[in-house]
Structures are given as structure tokens and as C-alpha cells.
Amino acid sequence: MATLEMKNVTKQFGRKVIAVKDFNLEVADREFLVLLGPSGCGKTTAMRVVAGLEEATFGQIIIGGKDVTNLPPRKRNVSMIFQNYAVWPHMKVFDNIAFALKIKKMHPQEIEETVRRVAGMTNIDMLLDRYPSQLSGGQQQRVAVARAIAVSPDIFLMDEPLSNLDAKLRVSMRTELKAIHDKTDATTVFVTHDQSEAMSMADRIVIMRDGEVIQMGTPDDVYHRSASVFVADFIGTPPTNFLDVQVFSENGNISLKNQFIDLKLEDHYSKALDSYNNKNVILGVRPENIEITDPTKSDMAADCLVSEPQGSHQVIAIQLDKKIMKIIAPAVMKINPGQRVNLLFKQETLRFFDPETTLAIEASE
Amino acid sequence: MVKKPVKFGKLIRQTIFYLFITFLAMVILLPTYFLFSLSFMSTREAYEFPLPMAPALRVDYSMTYGKRGYLLSVFDNNEGDYQTVLDTNDLEKMSEYMRYQLGAPMSILEIEEHVKLLESGTDPVKFTGKRNLWLNYGTFFSITRNAVPALIRSLQIAAMTIGISLTIGGLAGYAFARYVFAGRDALKFSVLFVRIFPGVAIAMPMVIFLADLGFYDRPIGLSLVYSIGSIALTIWITASIFLGIPVSLEEAAVVFGATKFRAFLKITLPLALPGLAAAAMYTFLGAWNETVSAIILTQFNPTFSVVVYQSLLGSVGQVNLAAAGGLVMALPSVIFTFFIRRYINQMWGGVTI
């Protein structure tokens, strides 16, 4: 129940490896913030610096207005859920949860009450007398969660807590963790490499790569207004489709051309793309924003490679030269491999990226 | 590169830590250092008090006329002055003294040169002899006549012990790691129980038993006795190693048509090789270092450790020679320990009580 501020945090290992570069972040009270990125992007390191398990090479960590940079983990009032649970094998579940409370010299009665309360919240009240080796992975994870809640920390840190669970459990635990977050009014920092997990749980997402922040924003922001090719490609299942196109500007009318497509753009992109006349840009369009229509209305046509039925919808893959483009179509549409499909792009959803910087070209209103 | 602010407190803590580590290392190695140092010292140096902290690289002489011929004095660092060591006109005796007592061999011809200088008027003549640091090692091998054959014998024995232990122990270790069978727990504890009976007490009745078999005073006899202890340890270590190799790898091989034996040969064994090598080194150490059983079970064909032992206690009795012998014996052990250290976790990490 506090704010978290990371100011210019840098973490360097040895002389060469810089895991986190000049990281700046402000997490509001009760926010659910997700650090998202591929393996090795520094998200876990950043979290461990907040926890105090790693010492920041440079920078400050401020929790609830108090500078904790030089404090050991136990004095920061944070708790953590580890990827492989890290429950203590030699203690019963009850003792695992009570460990921190005993150190705080809480009254035994109070300890008992707290443990039972959090065990109830995580549905492990029946397991308090067992040892971790007698529990399944999912149950051990709940023990880790209960242990983390019991200390009523200022900040919850969760390091890929769902990665080791099977798919179905992962999805159901997502909901449970979010519910617990809401119920305990906790400020949570959640690390994951799974973008759908991030999208479904976060108030805000921080996308990281190679130790740096690429984009910070709400799920909506990173999805619909991806700041770079990397983000647009990382977020979304299936991710954004990219096309290299050449811009032609004539009397304020922009058209995009490449070997497959000749697209005439509507008004509001004209100013932004004007400066790219006769140059290439990268066009990004999400699978759900491509419609399969009849030939008269279409922007381009191609042959279907495969169709992947998903129950509620289907994903059509088409091959353009060396790339594969994916389109989300209604389940009822019958499309066979080899069949010609005609595509219409929903122009208001298009994103453009500079081919050199890979950053988004913002449409000026 | 990111600018790193120098955190002064942390730097101080780190420096103190490393100083402490260095101090610890020195305490651990101090005795070894002296053994090392002694093995290079001359006999005279070795019996000086206080013992010099490092062997000298040269000897400073002063020669003048003495009652019986020439008076030879050696510069003593402790006294800060020359000390008379020899009064003779027998140059051969002088040369021998220089070689065996001072560890600085000088030929008679060379000594004659200095004598000529003395006789031509320079009195006293001061000259320097260069120390041969390796002299003790050479002397050790030449004085203890059977050192080299003993060395070879020790190597043979070690090799045979490794062979026996790895085969017999390895099979049992594999069984322990992969199967559940009656007596599996007993096997685990057997490793302990074997040690309960004093090793010396095994060697003693073994004398007769081996003599009956014709193995007394022969390498094979010693190997058989050494293997008693090392098989048990090998079982423990190989079980640990095999437990560390996932069964699924063997199962995959079986699914693809291999027999269990072939799977073991082609998949498990290559993967276990580093750990097995370490187990072999462990066995080598045990066999190479073993002294007492060797004393009991050999007579005319001693092992190298027996030879060193005899030189320590016996007629030769010169501290610096014994040090040289001891170091020669220690060298393979230390080298192998260097290689083992990376495999410690593999060897001891799997099986516990």
C-alpha cells in the first residue's frame, strides 16, 4: 500500500553486462504494474533491485516516499513470489507462511489468525499441516502467494509466478492473483515474458528490451498505439503484420504501394507521411483489422496458405513473398487452403513505422 | 560504460574481505610452504636455527689458510658473519662437502682456481658457489635405491585399484541409482559399515590370505586390499553421478530401438565420464597415499609411499631429503585435486544418509 519510484536505476554485472540501463519508473499506490519483455531484457533484475536482492550500481529506490536503496530486503517491507515458488521444504505450510510473522514477534494468536485468513484467501486451508514435497506445483504456488500476502507488504513483487504452471492453471491463477490484488489493495509489480498475461492483468505495462524501457502505458496504449516495431510485434496474438511499402504523395493524397498492394489513404495521415514521399515506410496492421471482402472493395488479394480454426474465430495465413501475414476471420467463413482471398484494411487502425529507427510515425491530428 | 560512483564503504568492506581470505589461504598453506621450501634447502640450511624463510640461491665463501691446509668459511645470514666449516687440504673432501652439505656443487678444478688465487696472495679469497636447488630430489632418488621401481609400482597399483573399483563399484552404483531392490538401503549404509572395521586390522590377516594366493608383496595383492575401501566410496560417488543423469535419456534410446545395455554404453556412460574421471582420481588419491597397508603387505617390493616413509624415519633421516621425497609423492595428488574440485558437487551432491 505505497508508491514505488525507481530513479535512474542502473545495474551492471562485472565490467561488461549492463542488465538495467537508467531505469525510471513511478508506480502509483495500488497499481498493478507489469514488466514485460523477452528473456534477458532485465525485467527480473530490475525487480530484484527493488527487492534488495541485487544492489543497484547507480540510482535510487523509493518506497512510500522513503529511500530504501541502501536497506536490506527485510527492511523494505516488500514481499516476493518467486518463479519456482521457493517454499521452504523443511517446514510445514503453516510455518512457511508464519516465518516472517514470527520474526516480527507477532503474538502467536495473531499469527494463527493471519495464517488462517490468508490460507483461506488462497484456498489452502486444508493443507496447512503438510510439507511442500507433498503438494502439487499449483498448491506450492498458492503457499508462496499466501506467504507473500501474510506480511501485508507495501509492495508485492511477483517474478514470473505463473510460468511453471500448466496452461489451464496459469489462466485460472491469473484471475485469482488479480482478485487478491484488488482485495488487498496492494501495489504490485509483476514480471512476465507472456504478453497475453500482461495484457489481461496490468493497469500499466512497461515493455523492456536489453535493459531499457521501450514503451510504458496501459494495455490499450501498447496495443493500439505501439511505439515501435518491436512492441507491435511483441504484443498481440497473433502479432501485428508488417509490410514494406513506398509512400507516394500527390496533392495531399497519400498512397502506399508495394508489389502486392496499392492503398489510397484517407486524410488524417497526410501530414505525418508527407515527409516520407518516395521513401519506404513499414506498415503495421493487426490481424483483426483486416477484413475478408469481395474483390470490388479489396485493397489486396492473396492465396490462403492455411487456416487455423480457434473455435470462436479462425486465423487465416497468407504468404507474401517470404513473409506470412495473418488475418482473423469469422469462424463461419469457409476458406480453404489455396483459395483466393480479398482483403480490406481498416484504415483507422493502421500504424506506420520509420524503417530506420523502427519507431512509430505518429499521426498528427 | 556507465559511470560507477565509488561507494567508499563498500570498497573498504571488499578490501577487508579479500585481506581476510588471503590471510586464511596463507594460514592453510603455511605448513605446505615450509615443506616446499625445505625440499630445496641444503642440509646445513635445513638444520639452522632459525630456519631461513626461503632457500638461498648461492653460498658465499671465504677461504684462507688453516691448520690442516685450507680453512673454508661460509657466510651465515643469521650470525651476519663467516662461519668456519672445514679445515682440510683434501680438495675432494671439500668438493663433497660443498655438494652434500651445502647443496652447491663445485668441481675440484674450480676449487683449485680459488686455491691458486689464495696462494698468489689474495688472502682471504672470497667467492660464490651457485646452489643447485634440485639436488635433494636427485639425491633422494639415488640414495633410496628402490625409489624409481617403487614409483612405478605405486602407479601400477593405483591403476589396478581404479580398474577394480570403477567396475565393481560402478555397477553397484548404477544399480543403486536406477533400480529399487531389496537391500538398497543396506547398500547405502554398507559404505559406512565397511569403515567401521579398522583398515589396519584387515591388512593383518590379509598377509596370510594373500600369501596363500601368491599375491603377497605384489601389486595385485595391494590393489585388492585397497579396493575394499575404495569400492565403497566409488559406489557412493557413482550412484550420485548416475542419479544426476535423467532416466529419460536412456528411455529415449530404448524407444528408438536400443537395448538397455546399449543405451547405457552410448548415452549414460559418455555423460557420466567427467564424474567417473573424478571418481577415478579420488580412488587414485587413496591408493597413491596409502602407506600403512603398504607397509604391512610388502616386504621387498615396497610402494613409493613406503619408501618415503622409510626415508623419513630410517637411516637417511635428513629432513630436507625427506621433504623432497614427500613433495614428489604429494605432487600427483595435488595435481589431481586441482582437477577434481569442479566435480565435487557431482560426486557428493546426490547421495546422503
Place this chain on the structure above:
Amino acid sequence: MQAAAQVKPKQKIWKKLTPYLLILPVVIYYAIFWLRPVLTTIVNSFRDASGAFTFDNYLMVFAERDFIPALRNTAIIVVFSVTLEFLLALFLALLINRKFTGSTVFLFLAMIPMALPAVASGAMWLTGLTSHGWINSLLFHLGFEHKIYWLAGSEASLLALLIVIDAWTVIPSVMIILLAGLQNIPKEVEEAGYVFGGDYLTVLRKIVIPILNPTIQTAVILRLISAIQIWLVIVLLVGFSRLPVLVERIVYYHEEMSGLNISYQMATGYTIIVTVIVSIVALFYLRVSGAFGKSKEAK
């Protein structure tokens, strides 16, 4: 259909038999080379020179002048050695487990005492402990000019000396067992301890050491069994009968006094007594430390 059903039982038997076949060589080997001498010794301990059954051997041992001293000295050495060695080895293992720069080099250096053969070790300490040896020389260089006669002291001082020397030699082997155990504890398990309120000592006491327990038991029991049987370093330094211990008595009677008639009987008597003592201590320790039965974690 028929053929398949016929093959199965044979394969099944073969499969069940395999582990027993694998351990057969060990069992045979130990039966011949260990069980036989052990049984022979046990039997002979109850025989006198003519072969008749007797308790005399044991009575002679108990009556021997050096029996109580041997017992006492061994007990003192075992208690102090094992405790000291365990604590120092644990300290070193924890230190090395921190993986600082140069920790592998330090590990190698710390293992050197273990690598030295007993004779090299003996040479090393002997040359140090004589009145003009390197220990006194070192003290001299440091300003302490008084020669100490290390090997001429009282029994108590000799025991203390021995315990220190034994510790120097043995700590590495205990340390590497503990180190292996420590390395098997996942880092996060310890870190969780720090996050949830523990300082270094608390995490050590409440998390690391309890998890390390099986390894500790292994190391201690091996050490106990060896410590009770200490003798070589003592004989190398002060010779026989100066500081009697149990196994030294065995060697004494077998090697040094082998001319006498009763020697062999004394030797066998002592042998069995040592075996019994070691067995009792080992079983006692295993029972007390909970190695039998209490398996909370499936391994």
C-alpha cells in the same frame, strides 16, 4: 498373440534380476576380502594360543596399563576434533559458496591439505615441531625468541597439538561434502528468507542448516568413524606408546611387539573392541540425528 504372451514372463524375470546381478560382484568381493578377515579376527579374538575358547584376550586388554589412557585420549580427540573440524569446515564452505572472484582458486588451495599423503604430512609437521623446526623459526622471525619444545609437553598439550594438526589435514574433506550440499540448495530458497524478514544469521540458522541436515549427517558420521580410528599422525610425530589411542594399540601389538606370544591376541582383542565402539557410536549418532525413519522429503 500366443507368442507375445510367452515372451513376457521371461523378460520380466530378467528385468527383476538385473539389479541383483549388478550388485553381485560387490557382494562377492566383500564376502571374500572383507567379511572373511573380519570373521576370522572375531573368531580369533576368542581364542588363545592353543586355539581354545577364552575371554582372556579381552581381559588382557582391559588390564593393560595403557587401555584406559588409550580410551580416554581417543574420546578427547574425537569430541574436540569432530566439533572443531565441523564448525571450521562449515565456515569455509559457506565462505566459498559466496562465489567471490577467486573462490575456485581458494577452493583449490583449501583442498591441498587433503591431497597430501600421510608421510608428506608427517614430514611436514615433524620438521616443524622439532625444537629447531620451522614453527619455532617462524616465531623467532616474528620476534618471539623462546624455543618451544612442542613434542615434549604434557599429555594435554600433545592432545591439543594433535587436534590442531588433524584438523588442518581433515577439514578440507569435510568442507567439500558440505559445499556440495550447499550448492544443491536453490538460491531462491535462501533469498526468500531474506525477503521475508531474516538477516544473515537467521536465514543460516532457520533455513540453510536445516535443509543441509542430511549432508551434515553424512559428513559427521564419516568423520566420527575416521576420528575414532586415528593413529598414524600420532605415531609419526611421537612414536608408539607415548600418546596411546585405540588403533595405535592394535598396530603396536601387531607390528612392534610381534615377537611376543600374546601380541597377536592383544591386537585382535583391541580390534574387536574398536569395532564395537565405532559401531555403537555410529548407530547412536544416526539414531539421534534422525537418519533412520524421519524422511519428510522424498529423495
